Amino acid sequence: GQNIDQPTEMTATEGAIVQINCTYQTSGFNGLFWYQQHAGEAPTFLSYNVLDGLEEKGRFSSFLSRSKGYSYLLLKELQMKDSASYLCAVSRTNAGKSTFGDGTTLTVKP
Amino acid sequence: DADVTQTPRNRITKTGKRIMLECSQTKGHDRMYWYRQDPGLGLQLIYYSFDVKDINKGEISDGYSVSRQAQAKFSLSLESAIPNQTALYFCATSPGRELAGTDTQYFGPGTRLTVL
Numbered sequence: 719g720q721n722i723d724q725p726t727e728m729t730a731t732e733g734a735i736v737q738i739n740c741t742y743q744t745s746g747f748n749g750l751f752w753y754q755q756h757a758g759e760a761p762t763f764l765s766y767n768v769l770d771g772l773e774e775k776g777r778f779s780s781f782l783s784r785s786k787g788y789s790y791l792l793l794k795e796l797q798m799k800d801s802a803s804y805l806c807a808v809s810r811t812n813a814g815k816s817t818f819g820d821g822t823t824l825t826v827k828p
Numbered sequence: 829d830a831d832v833t834q835t836p837r838n839r840i841t842k843t844g845k846r847i848m849l850e851c852s853q854t855k856g857h858d859r860m861y862w863y864r865q866d867p868g869l870g871l872q873l874i875y876y877s878f879d880v881k882d883i884n885k886g887e888i889s890d891g892y893s894v895s896r897q898a899q900a901k902f903s904l905s906l907e908s909a910i911p912n913q914t915a916l917y918f919c920a921t922s923p924g925r926e927l928a929g930t931d932t933q934y935f936g937p938g939t940r941l942t943v944l
Contacts, residue, residue, distance in 0.1 A: 821870050
């Protein structure tokens, strides 16, 4: 089976930096997704990591360590609109589907 | 225009009723998925399909059935709805790793279902 762990809630201040961690245990690991989901809305794709290292995309970066079963999403220069749930999802080789963590609800305060 | 659409967007029904949720996509993706989301939780996979003749059970398929009528359409049915099926339901599509290198998923807007 798969086990995906993320913190349930985090709070940060506008303009600051926040790091959301995700740890996983799975066989046949292929890659790791991060999705953003605003309350009552659909998840939207943020990033996908296959290889170890940091992928930067504007204010958002995602890191993966395959050997440690660990990823994080780094959000810089936080804005109020970044208040949302962030879902970590693991993709397995030849499975054609992803398994989602329960998500981390981020609240950005002024 | 939305690439993945779901109907209805909201539905209130009674215990024991049969309900069908519809999903359509114009993305041309072969792979389609149905998820449910309960408050404060992640997405749980109900069923998924890789093409018109392919149906696969997900983590929580009991009490649900699906139909893949065409590449663009994937319907979810609750044969006899019960209150603990009250949830937000999402349809998603994916191009598949063979085509796009990843199985990134693209979600519809969701259907909020309440079973009384």
